[in-house]
Amino acid sequence: MVNKVKFERDDVIRQASQLFWEKGFHATSTRDLQEVINMRPGSIYAAFGSKEGLYSESLKDYTAQIQAQIEGFLNHSDAILSGLRAFVNNVILTRQDYPSAICMLIKANSEFTEKEDTLRELNLKLLRVFEQYLCVLFNQAIKNGELNNNRTALEYAQFFQIQFTGLRGYLNRPGIDELAQPMIDQMFTLLKNI
């Protein structure tokens, strides 16, 4: 019963997350949300307190989903880098299947100003959490000898994020699909050579 409620709540959050990811926080209205999660305002506000509250849960869930997705690719790969490459390939090459071509955390980081304190702080915290997770992976990759130790795990993680973000942003326009694969290949070539 507890699990039943939990499941439905997570389900609602995931649907809200998709809409927020696509449209951003400000362009998503509570009426839009009511429709996609099939709840009336009273229930939404009893469960999440506010639009911000629901967005917060959505952003946290998004981050957890991304990490779970990476874990999934890593479990089917024999090396960290090949798992990461499979993840990047999936995100970029099938980006039409997602609500947006751009990472929700990155969208949030460009949408919120310093004045929207609560949501910006949460966003920054989740970015740090994700970077920390990447550091764990790159540390392992260094230990495995997949990457040399000219650079620290943090530096590899930073490089990865910059490349990945830049690439997704650049490819978020029509008519350049055939560029995606060679650009991903270049990204991983650079990663191994910096």
Add this chain to the structure above:
Amino acid sequence: MVNKVKFERDDVIRQASQLFWEKGFHATSTRDLQEVINMRPGSIYAAFGSKEGLYSESLKDYTAQIQAQIEGFLNHSDAILSGLRAFVNNVILTRQDYPSAICMLIKANSEFTEKEDTLRELNLKLLRVFEQYLCVLFNQAIKNGELNNNRTALEYAQFFQIQFTGLRGYLNRPGIDELAQPMIDQMFTLLKNI
């Protein structure tokens, strides 16, 4: 007289541009705009037709300003790459002086979905215009021998945009200012070696 009017109109657009750049299209209200450009709704709508109309002018002006800024740095440099590097240094190292750390065209590209047709199409057009401008510069850099011709001007332009966008996004968070300069250096090192 014609110039007088033109000047004031450009002035208004520039102020609106700063606000749109900072807050994005959806989070900027017409009341916000009224205040910063000191015009009443009737005048604004007589001059620009709609909030979208004023945003369009703002985005076009932003793009023109960026190109003018690059031209300025190029005029004080003896090489294309050093001019571009001065531009990148200025944008990133003094980003606190700007309304946002992130390029307004990139923000727009992540804010608008396919359904917001007019603004998204304008945004894509301006992105193409800017890329074309970069191609001219990189063509010259190749001719000058600043870059080898293993890559086309377009490929250099693409690489530049991906790195620059990724870098600005990554640095748009507090407490990592000392990372900016080495990352810029790395970006230009990579550019010469791809």
Add this chain to the structure above:
DNA sequence: CTTGTTTTTGAGCGATCGGTCAAGTTATAA
């Protein structure tokens, strides 16, 4: 079935949104 508790509903609140327009002001020319 009754009773008490929890959850859901949707009408509707005050605020704010993008935008309009009649009235007022200013600029120009005769």
Add this chain to the structure above:
DNA sequence: TTATAACTTGACCGATCGCTCAAAAACAAG
């Protein structure tokens, strides 16, 4: 000075915003 054209003003429009809450529905315990 006066008539006319051009621009500016701000009260105000209907729509939509985020959100509330009394009433209804669903559920649980005895």
